[in-house]
Amino acid sequence: MPGPVGPDRVREVAAAALEIPGADDVEVLFLHEWGGLTRFASSAIHQSTWREDTGLRVRVVAGDRIGVAGTNDFSETGARAAAESAREMADVVAPDPLFPGLAPADRLEDESGFDQATASTGPERRADGVAALVGACSNGFAAAGAFETMGSEVAVANTNGQFCWAPRTMASLTTVVTGGEGGSGFAEVFAAGVDELDPGAIGRRAAAKAEASQRPRDLEPGRYPVVLEPSAVSTLVGFLAWIGFGGRLIAEGRSCLSGRHGERVAADSVTIYDDAREPGTLGIPFDFEGVPRSRVELIDRGVFHDGVYDRRTARLAGKDPTGHALPPPNPEGPFPLNLFMAPGDASLEEMISSVEHGLLVTRFHYTNVVHPVESTVTGMTRDGTFLIRDGEIAHPVKNLRFTQSILESLQATTMVGRDTELASEFFFSASRVPALKVESFQFTGGSDH
Amino acid sequence: MLDVARQAVEAAAAAGADYADGRVVADDSESLTVRNQAMEGIDRSSSEGIGIRVLVDGYWGFAATARLEPAEIERTAALAVEIARAAARLPRDPVRLAEVEPVTGSWHSPMQEDPFHVPLEEKVALLMEATRRMQQIPGVTFAEGGIDLNRRRTHLATSEGTAIEQTSVHTGAGIEAVALGDGEMQRRSFPNSFRGHVAAAGWEHVQKIGLIDEAERTGTEAVELLRAPECPSEVTTLVLDSGQMELQIHESIGHPVELDRVLGMEEAYAGSSFVRPEDRGRLRYASDLVSITADATLPGGLGSFGWDDEGVPAQRTPIIVDGVFQDFISSRETASVLDLPSSGAMRADGWQNLPLIRMTNISIEPREGSLADLIGDTDDGVFMSTNTSWSIDDKRVNFQFGCEIAWRIKNGRLVQMYRNPNYTGITTEFWGSCDAVGGREDWTLWGTPNCGKGQPGQTARVGHGAAPARFRGVRVGVRG
Numbered sequence: 001m002p003g004p005v006g007p008d009r010v011r012e013v014a015a016a017a018l019e020i021p022g023a024d025d026v027e028v029l030f031l032h033e034w035g036g037l038t039r040f041a042s043s044a045i046h047q048s049t050w051r052e053d054t055g056l057r058v059r060v061v062a063g064d065r066i067g068v069a070g071t072n073d074f075s076e077t078g079a080r081a082a083a084e085s086a087r088e089m090a091d092v093v094a095p096d097p098l099f100p101g102l103a104p105a106d107r108l109e110d111e112s113g114f115d116q117a118t119a120s121t122g123p124e125r126r127a128d129g130v131a132a133l134v135g136a137c138s139n140g141f142a143a144a145g146a147f148e149t150m151g152s153e154v155a156v157a158n159t160n161g162q163f164c165w166a167p168r169t170m171a172s173l174t175t176v177v178t179g180g181e182g183g184s185g186f187a188e189v190f191a192a193g194v195d196e197l198d199p200g201a202i203g204r205r206a207a208a209k210a211e212a213s214q215r216p217r218d219l220e221p222g223r224y225p226v227v228l229e230p231s232a233v234s235t236l237v238g239f240l241a242w243i244g245f246g247g248r249l250i251a252e253g254r255s256c257l258s259g260r261h262g263e264r265v266a267a268d269s270v271t272i273y274d275d276a277r278e279p280g281t282l283g284i285p286f287d288f289e290g291v292p293r294s295r296v297e298l299i300d301r302g303v304f305h306d307g308v309y310d311r312r313t314a315r316l317a318g319k320d321p322t323g324h325a326l327p328p329p330n331p332e333g334p335f336p337l338n339l340f341m342a343p344g345d346a347s348l349e350e351m352i353s354s355v356e357h358g359l360l361v362t363r364f365h366y367t368n369v370v371h372p373v374e375s376t377v378t379g380m381t382r383d384g385t386f387l388i389r390d391g392e393i394a395h396p397v398k399n400l401r402f403t404q405s406i407l408e409s410l411q412a413t414t415m416v417g418r419d420t421e422l423a424s425e426f427f428f429s430a431s432r433v434p435a436l437k438v439e440s441f442q443f444t445g446g447s448d449h
Numbered sequence: 450m451l452d453v454a455r456q457a458v459e460a461a462a463a464a465g466a467d468y469a470d471g472r473v474v475a476d477d478s479e480s481l482t483v484r485n486q487a488m489e490g491i492d493r494s495s496s497e498g499i500g501i502r503v504l505v506d507g508y509w510g511f512a513a514t515a516r517l518e519p520a521e522i523e524r525t526a527a528l529a530v531e532i533a534r535a536a537a538r539l540p541r542d543p544v545r546l547a548e549v550e551p552v553t554g555s556w557h558s559p560m561q562e563d564p565f566h567v568p569l570e571e572k573v574a575l576l577m578e579a580t581r582r583m584q585q586i587p588g589v590t591f592a593e594g595g596i597d598l599n600r601r602r603t604h605l606a607t608s609e610g611t612a613i614e615q616t617s618v619h620t621g622a623g624i625e626a627v628a629l630g631d632g633e634m635q636r637r638s639f640p641n642s643f644r645g646h647v648a649a650a651g652w653e654h655v656q657k658i659g660l661i662d663e664a665e666r667t668g669t670e671a672v673e674l675l676r677a678p679e680c681p682s683e684v685t686t687l688v689l690d691s692g693q694m695e696l697q698i699h700e701s702i703g704h705p706v707e708l709d710r711v712l713g714m715e716e717a718y719a720g721s722s723f724v725r726p727e728d729r730g731r732l733r734y735a736s737d738l739v740s741i742t743a744d745a746t747l748p749g750g751l752g753s754f755g756w757d758d759e760g761v762p763a764q765r766t767p768i769i770v771d772g773v774f775q776d777f778i779s780s781r782e783t784a785s786v787l788d789l790p791s792s793g794a795m796r797a798d799g800w801q802n803l804p805l806i807r808m809t810n811i812s813i814e815p816r817e818g819s820l821a822d823l824i825g826d827t828d829d830g831v832f833m834s835t836n837t838s839w840s841i842d843d844k845r846v847n848f849q850f851g852c853e854i855a856w857r858i859k860n861g862r863l864v865q866m867y868r869n870p871n872y873t874g875i876t877t878e879f880w881g882s883c884d885a886v887g888g889r890e891d892w893t894l895w896g897t898p899n900c901g902k903g904q905p906g907q908t909a910r911v912g913h914g915a916a917p918a919r920f921r922g923v924r925v926g927v928r929g
Contacts (some may be wrong), residue, residue, distance in 0.1 A: 044539045
């Protein structure tokens with residue numbers, strides 16, 4: 001049965017790298033992942049997989065020169081070879097004058113996010129879950145999606161004496177239900193444990209939306225008030241993190257939030273923070289260079305507070321590291337992986353009933369950046385877009401293209417949902433966000449379905 | 450390593466598989482990044498393991514491990530069979546595989562000088578000099594250069610008797626200048642955005658790119674863009690350079706003709722396609738000038754190989770001929786649904802992943818004239834170059850793409866630079882409006898090393914041969 005290799009064995013293997021001669025300092029990042037993903041389409045399982053891999057990334061410091069080498073040979077031999085390769089690179093490359101040194105010793109081991117039942121879930125349980133989800137679809141409708149259960153283990157060791165280790169688990173079930181006379185519905189749940197998923201309920205939610213989405217009508221693009229469900233909000237928050245919250249972007253003037261510390265950038269009701277330790281996310285309590293993760297207030301009641309920092313970026317900006325490094329060498333800088341948008345007090349129904357003529361958006365698709373400094377992104381709606389008229393859902397509409405500044409949409413936010421959902425826009429990160437009502441959202445085109 | 454792959458196949462058969470393939474993959478990569486005369490990152494990585502795919506009673510199973518010792522191979526093969534049996538809990542039509550002749554052999558991508566053997570000092574010196582020349586342009590805030598190398602060795606054995614080994618070496622390099630000022634950030638890249646131009650070639654490819662020669666122009670244009678007006682919002686004639694055509698082909702032709710999408714197998718994640726099986730030979734996809742071919746035999750293409758990851762030989766497949774859709778790219782499973790032979794497009798991202806239908810080298814066939822001829826023949830319009838962003842709906846109908854730079858065309862001349870250009874359209878309407886495709890002289894076989902698809906997410910390295918082209922009546926300058 002696969003499972004964590006444990007801190008003792010990680011220490012043994014890491015020691016082979018930490019002890020190589022000729023290096024001033026060495027850091028070893030250990031990543032171990034295992035798990036299965038059962039994929040389904042047309043209400044049948046068409047791709048079902050399992051994999052296990054270990055990875056070592058060794059960073060060697062020679063003065064202010066750095067080399068990084070990675071291998072998936074998790075053994076003393078593999079660790080030593082990676083360290084020697086990294087040292088060879090460090091010997092010949094140009095210096096990095098901003099390198100701040102490796103993380104100091106601050107030992108941390110945390111097993112709180114590990115669920116053995118999830119880590120050892122077999123293909124039969126995932127298949128039965130898919131069957132329960134598919135069973136929620138009416139005749140003429142079919143489900144597609146993925147049911148994933150995985151375990152992971154992260155550790156960082158360095159020659160300053162730092163050692164941190166944490167195993168984690170994650171389960172997710174995502175589906176799109178299609179059929180009838182055109183229209184589709186979507187639902188997904190991310191959780192730390194497989195027991196938290198209710199496949200039948202997820203299927204029912206997507207199926208109900210697919211049935212409500214039948215025969216969508218054309219709608220003229222333009223500015224509309226919108227109610228964004230949490231999945232759509234997670235896209236906006238995830239992209240804001242990508243183009244806005246990284247300390248390096250901020251310090252270098254490339255962020256839409258550069259130079260705006262203390263400035264109002266969103267409505268009073270909008271608070272966004274990053275906290276890997278708060279219940280309800282899938283966080284690891286330290287970053288990929290072994291710095292404990294701090295809670296960071298990013299936007300506090302509409303006012304931009306600050307971004308997140310790794311050690312190098314903190315030195316660049318004259319700040320303290322917040323524990324948000326990605327794996328080295330990472331030229332892009334730090335990133336918040338465990339975002340939260342604070343809930344408000346409105347129900348989804350209250351938001352809909354407050355709209356005279358606007359749209360309800362289930363989720364966005366294939367979003368990308370148009371103008372990073374203005375925080376403008378474009379993308380499509382998908383799997384359930386509805387016209388709201390006089391406070392009620394009037395009918396489904398065909399998918400629309402939006403081109404919209406994220407910060408402007410947060411400034412135009414007038415209602416915040418009381419319930420939050422965990423959603424993932426980018427690999428390795430997740431945001432827990434509520435639904436939002438935004439008074440003005442720009443749609444610039446439409447599609448045929 | 451073929452012995453390891455064969456052992457996996459035998460173990461899977463012993464566990465009850467009707468069909469099995471074992472694929473041992475060893476990946477090596479090297480990546481260097483220099484910015485403003487400092488080393489931003491230097492990184493070497495290696496990964497090796499085996500993926501075992503089985504069919505049991507018409508249901509797929511797949512399991513992968515990094516450990517190649519015999520007991521682990523046996524355990525993983527048995528797990529793949531267990532996974533396939535679990536899939537049978539939801540009944541479906543059993544998978545059928547299109548016939549393919551078993552093959553044995555080896556293949557290596559073309560290469561003159563192994564880029565992994567070029568001294569690091571030489572690579573760093575090239576990036577330092579190219580970025581120094583950009584940085585000396587007043588107004589350039591960041592000058593960045595990167596080199597990326599990738600080598601993949603694959604050993605594939607199947608229960609039908611195929612036993613092949615292949616090695617691909619991909620080499621790429623590029624530079625980028627960023628200018629900041631007055632709330633604007635402008636970027637120029639050479640020879641293409643997102644780390645340059647990657648090819649299935651050796652170090653000779655980097656030496657031909659000309660990073661140092663083009664550094665000054667790249668930096669100058671980034672600074673000039675800061676002062677340029679916004680691209681106006683209008684409906685006009687649009688000329689795209691070869692680099693942007695690469696992305697246009699990729700998103701609005703390459704993906705929609707993947708047969709797994711068409712059959713709904715990607716519905717929940719990246720979406721499906723507006724193209725239907727019955728559209729073969731009938732759908733008017735583009736104007737008469739547009740012919741598109743998938744060709745896995747093109748020397749230098751990231752989508753070139755000897756055989757795909759099902760052992761199907763590399764081949765050339767007409768996708769669109771004179772504007773009419775002809776055929777999909779397919780796998781053995783999906784081709785059998787249409788009673789066709791596989792087009793040989795199944796590839797996996799490393800040993801960890803199941804093969805999926807991936808683009809090979811999907812290219813527009815060149816017609817006539819240079820980019821200069823095309824612009825010279827245009828009375829009024831906008832010329833856009835070098836992709837910055839892309840977005841397309843879940844059936845590949847409505848798209849919007851952004852570019853780094855544009856110019857107004859007036860009476861055959863470029864008269865005004867524009868910043869932040871973008872354009873939007875509907876796939877078949879847009880391609881139907883194409884009234885000129887450039888010739889061989891400005892046709893480039895680009896590499897796209899970051900094509901995402903599938904769950905778990907996979908990244909494929911694909912190629913696109915692209916010539917500049919002209920489109921009429923296109924909406925440009927979309928504002929938020």
